[in-house]
Amino acid sequence: MIDRKVSPDEWVWSYTQRTGNARRPLQKGEKLEPRVAAQLTAIGNNPKLVRSFFKHPSVAYITDL
Template sequence: MTLHFLPGYAPDLNPDELVWSHVKRTGVARRPLQSGEKMGLRIHEQLAEIGRNPRLVRSFFGHPSVSYITDL
């Protein structure tokens, strides 16, 4: 196991930010909410869909900005 010390604020080094960027680019922000629709539920559904796609999840960790995660 390797411990990586990161700056206090480094969104470009955080794979979570890549997930949120994907959500904004492909889902929630692309279509307005329908009458009575809840944003939280839509986001939860989209995150669950991402979680069922192993190839997509791996792609977040393969991004050059977070390659430190998989360095051996």
């Protein structure tokens, strides 16, 4: 197993890809950008979820949490 350090940004994108928008295809005429922006806003409004990205063992090198 490779000991790779993953940034919190990568955890956010991974979460975004695995949940929400990835689960529902775009409808005809629907744009991806507003859906992703809404999902990122929802993530930002959830302090517990945001903290979880920084508490992951692979980002321990960044913070003292």
